[in-house]
Structures are given as structure tokens and as C-alpha cells.
Amino acid sequence: MASLLLxxxxxxxxxxxxxxxxxxxxxxxxEVAAIGTPGGLEADLVPRAGLDLVEIDKVPFPRRPDADALRFPLRLRRAVAACVRAIDERGADAVVGFGGYVSTPAYLAARRRGLPIVVHEANARPGIANKLGARLTEHVAVTFPDTPLRHAAVTGLPLRAQIEELAATLADPAAAADASRASRAARVWGEDVPVLLAFGGSLGAASLNAALADGIGDLVARGVHVIHLTGRGKAEGALAARAALPEADRHRYEVEEYAHDMASLFAAADAVVCRSGAATVCEIGALGLPALYVPLPHGNGEQALNARAAVEAGAATLVPDADLSGARLVAEVEPLLIDADARARMRAAARGIGIADGADRLATMIEGVL
Structure with a gap:
């Protein structure tokens, strides 16, 4: 068996x-260990998963000619040296990078030691670190087709275990119906109604929150049950919209800031409206859920690219953030929820492009280079 640094x-x-x-x-x-920084999410999540974390300093690429740019070469050399020590101490057989600041020194250290390098790029538009990594290896895994990296092979995104398990359940029509009914019964008091899940990530999405609060009256009037995750500290507008509904209908609009168990919410949902980060798009595709994507309007446009394959396949629709309103949201999601034939077509299209076993595919690629 091999020793691997991720x-x-x-x-x-x-x-x-x-x-x-x-x-x-x-x-x-x-044997697996991870390379990360003491200030990133990995400092908490990696040890919690039972993995050793090799900490190196954060070395962001300089964006302008300033003092940080002058210090960058020395910082990078130190980070590469730390990665080389980790390779030597652990007798690593290969390095696998997932992008971000820590991947660049890991790739350079692997090249210095002559080790195989495997690159995984989550987004349709790759970051700087993985553009470099792809120049150093022929073993490049990507989540989306047409990702502009040399030697790219589509493996999909390695998904959380609970999402993989739910995808397997939902792939069986009988099991999917049982899971959906069981989840819905707890939330909708036994009513057999279409369920819309709306979320904008842990930080929320102000435009999505506002549009949903504006359109909730129409959705509820059409018999839709809505589960709305607003993001932490951003529930005020949604709660006000809920209070304005007729008292008999308020139970159809669930407002929560955050949910730790997204798998159960996905099991209850007939359709989803959300941003289109890579993980979100891949999880929804693997689960076969029809979606309305509202890409984040900032950054380098990668969220719109992430959703492109799903939209072109007929598994999702897309509305630019600037065009989103309550009326537009209702018009776009109504067919996904009310029209059973349209929903079935979109589910089939999502399953046709969704990849639920990305972690297994990537692990097999890694084993293939050893």
C-alpha cells in the first residue's frame, strides 16, 4: 500500500x-496525510476526520507589486521546503492537489523529489495553483467537461459519503419514493405536496432571499411547500414574509438560517433553487434534482460555467443574479414543481450527467499512477 500526501x-x-x-x-x-494551513478550514476539519495535518504557511499569489510581492519568493521557498520535509518524513509515494494556496508548494516539492503528481480541479474555470500543477503532470482530474487543463479526464467531484449514499437511494425509484415520503411527512404533516428547497450557502444570498420572500405568496397559493435556508443572521426578511401569509398557510414556508443535515433536505425536495458552486452543482446532479441556478455575480464567472453542462443537458435552468425577482423565480420553478412530466425529464437529464462516485474514480486514478 502507498503513502499519500493530499x-x-x-x-x-x-x-x-x-x-x-x-x-x-x-x-x-x-496511508494518507494532508497538507494545509493553520488558519484554513482544514485546521479543524482534517484532524476531525482522523487525518494528520502537515501545516505550512499560507502563500497567496501576489496580485499587485507591493511588499507582499517582494516577500513572495522567500515565503514560497519556505513552504516548498516544508512540503519536501513532509514528503521525506512520511516516505510519500505521490502528491495529490485539490487547489488553493497550499497546492502550489506541494506540487513544486513533489517535482523536486520526482514524485507522481495528481491534480483535481473542482471548478469549470481552474485556479492558478492547478494551472501550474497541470503543467507538471499528465494526471489531471476535472469535475466538469471542457475545463481548460491539459490531460484532463472527467472524474466528477468527490462527494460527501452521506450524499453518495442518498444518491444510491434515489437512483432506486421505490426507495426514492419511500425516502421522500418519510422525509416529507415529518415536515409537511403528511400532506403530499411539491417541495422547493432554496439556499444560498452558509452565508446566504441576499438576492435569492429577497426574491423568495417576494414570491412566497404565489408559491404557497399554488400548493408548494418551501424550505428556505437564509444564511446566518439573514432570516429577518423571510420571517416577515412568512408572518404576512395567511395563518393557515404559514406552515408551508419553513425558514431556517442554516441546516447541518442537508441530505435529509435534499431527500425531501422535488426541486432546488440555489447558487451554482461546484460542490452544489455536483451534489444536485448526482441526486437527480431539477434545479434553478442563480450564479454568484462576483469572481471570475466560474459559477455560471459550473452550471452550463446541467443547463445544456436540460437538467436545470439558469437566471442571472441581476435578472432575479420574485415573479421570475416563481415563473421558473413552477414547472419544476407542478408539471410532473417536466420534472421527470429534468430528473432523467440530471442523472444522465451527474456523477455520484467521484471519490472512487479519483482514488482509482491515483492508484493508477503509483
């Missing part, structure tokens, strides 16, 4: 795929 950190988009892949590799008998 590098990725800073955000959940880097850390969660790393942990999902580590779990599969350990299950196959390999």
Missing part, C-alpha cells in the same frame, strides 16, 4: 473533496 485548503470547495478522497483511499488500505 494538499488542499482554505475553503470547503478544496477541503471537502480532499476528505472524501482520503476516506476512500484509507478504505483501500493506503
Amino acid at each position: 494538499a488542499g485548503g482554505g475553503t470547503a470547495g478544496h477541503v471537502n473533496p480532499l476528505l472524501a478522497t482520503a476516506a476512500v483511499l484509507r478504505g483501500r488500505g493506503h
Whole structure:
């Protein structure tokens, strides 16, 4: 069996795929440790998953000619040296990078020691670190087709175990119906009504929150049950909209700031409206859920690219953030919830492109290079 170093950190988009892949590799008998920074999410999540964390300093690429740019070469050399020490001390056989600040020094250290490098890119538009990594190896895994990296092979995104398990359940029509009924019964008091799940991530999405609060009266009037995750500290507008509903209908609009058990909410949902981060798009696709995506309007446009394959396949629709309103949201999601035939077509399209076993596929690629 092999000793493997997995590098990725800073955000959940880097850390969660790393942990999902580590779990599969350990299950196959390999020794796995992670490289990360003391200030990123990995400092908490990696040890909690039972993995050793090799800490290195954060080395962001300089964006402008300033003092940080002058210090960058020395910081990078120190980070590479720390990664080389980790490789030597653990007798690593390969390095796997998931992007982010920590991956660059890990890739350079692996090249210095002549080790195989495997790159996994979560987004349709790759980051700087993985653009570099892809120049150093022929073993490049991507989540989305048409990701512009050399030697790219589509493996999908390594998903959390509970999402993989739910995807397997929902792939069986009888089991899916039982899971949906059981989950819905607890939330909708036994009513057999369509359920819309809306969320904007842990921080919420102000435009999505406002549009849903504006359109909730129409959705409830059409018999839709809505579960709305507003983001921490951002429930005020939704709660006010709920209070304005007729008292008999208020139970149809559930407002929560955050949910720790997203799998149970996905099981209850007939359709989803949300942002289109890579993990979100991949989880929804693997689960076969029709979706309305409202990409984050900031950054480099990667969220719109993440959703493109699902939209082109007919598994989802997309509304630019600037065009979102209560009326537009209702018009877009109503067919997904009310029209059973349309929903079935979108579910089939989602399952046609969704990949639920991304962690297994990536682990197999890693084993193939050893």
C-alpha cells in the first residue's frame, strides 16, 4: 500500500473533496496525510476526520507589486521546503492537489523529489495553483467537461459519503419514493405536496432571499411547500414574509438560517433553487434534482460555467443574479414543481450527467499512477 500526501485548503470547495478522497483511499488500505494551513478550514476539519495535518504557511499569489510581492519568493521557498520535509518524513509515494494556496508548494516539492503528481480541479474555470500543477503532470482530474487543463479526464467531484449514499437511494425509484415520503411527512404533516428547497450557502444570498420572500405568496397559493435556508443572521426578511401569509398557510414556508443535515433536505425536495458552486452543482446532479441556478455575480464567472453542462443537458435552468425577482423565480420553478412530466425529464437529464462516485474514480486514478 502507498503513502499519500493530499494538499488542499482554505475553503470547503478544496477541503471537502480532499476528505472524501482520503476516506476512500484509507478504505483501500493506503496511508494518507494532508497538507494545509493553520488558519484554513482544514485546521479543524482534517484532524476531525482522523487525518494528520502537515501545516505550512499560507502563500497567496501576489496580485499587485507591493511588499507582499517582494516577500513572495522567500515565503514560497519556505513552504516548498516544508512540503519536501513532509514528503521525506512520511516516505510519500505521490502528491495529490485539490487547489488553493497550499497546492502550489506541494506540487513544486513533489517535482523536486520526482514524485507522481495528481491534480483535481473542482471548478469549470481552474485556479492558478492547478494551472501550474497541470503543467507538471499528465494526471489531471476535472469535475466538469471542457475545463481548460491539459490531460484532463472527467472524474466528477468527490462527494460527501452521506450524499453518495442518498444518491444510491434515489437512483432506486421505490426507495426514492419511500425516502421522500418519510422525509416529507415529518415536515409537511403528511400532506403530499411539491417541495422547493432554496439556499444560498452558509452565508446566504441576499438576492435569492429577497426574491423568495417576494414570491412566497404565489408559491404557497399554488400548493408548494418551501424550505428556505437564509444564511446566518439573514432570516429577518423571510420571517416577515412568512408572518404576512395567511395563518393557515404559514406552515408551508419553513425558514431556517442554516441546516447541518442537508441530505435529509435534499431527500425531501422535488426541486432546488440555489447558487451554482461546484460542490452544489455536483451534489444536485448526482441526486437527480431539477434545479434553478442563480450564479454568484462576483469572481471570475466560474459559477455560471459550473452550471452550463446541467443547463445544456436540460437538467436545470439558469437566471442571472441581476435578472432575479420574485415573479421570475416563481415563473421558473413552477414547472419544476407542478408539471410532473417536466420534472421527470429534468430528473432523467440530471442523472444522465451527474456523477455520484467521484471519490472512487479519483482514488482509482491515483492508484493508477503509483
